Amino acid sequence: MQSLTDLEKKLLEVRKLQSQVDKKKAELDKQIRQLLQNKSELDKLMEQARQKESLVQCQIVELKSLEVRTHPPEVEYFATGASKSLQNNLLNLLSGNGSVAIRLLKHQQQINPGKSANWYWEKVIYDLKRDRHC
Structure with missing residues (x-):
């Protein structure tokens, strides 16, 4: 019976380790979701920056054409x-x-x-x- 208790102890340790692994996995999944959300926000900001850059480029071209006309x-x-x-x-x-x-x-x-x-x-x-x- 002593060996059964040793096996039960090891099983408990394995279950504890499995629980810790599950917690870590849950934390990592949460971090991955947060990173994906941040990436999505960054992509939106980059698109806005590209649009603003394009607008500024158009304004520069327009100003240069006005400068030539004056x-x-x-x-x-x-x-x-x-x-x-x-x-x-x-x-x-x-x-x-x-x-x-x-x-x-x-x-x-x-x-x-x-x-x-x-x-x-x-x-x-x-x-x-x-x-x-x-």
Whole structure:
């Protein structure tokens, strides 16, 4: 009978171990479910991020096309060597009217040949400001 008690003890130990294994398995299953839920949430966030990135890319393209429209090719020709701040300043004074800017720059080139690009832009800006303050 003594051996039966030893077997019963071992059976109890096996059952305890089986119970511990079942508990660990349940914990791992719970963690796996949580990880899958987190993955699903991350996938949703990634999709939202891709959509926002796409929207921003579209806005950048749109802004670049607007920038090109506010600086006609002729103005870019005259802008060679002129600083961006001068270009923006003149176009702001003329409410974005590039054709007027071209006309004024060409006129200054005709009456003052051989000057630097910045000089022509500065002269036109100076004259516009001077004439508006009279």
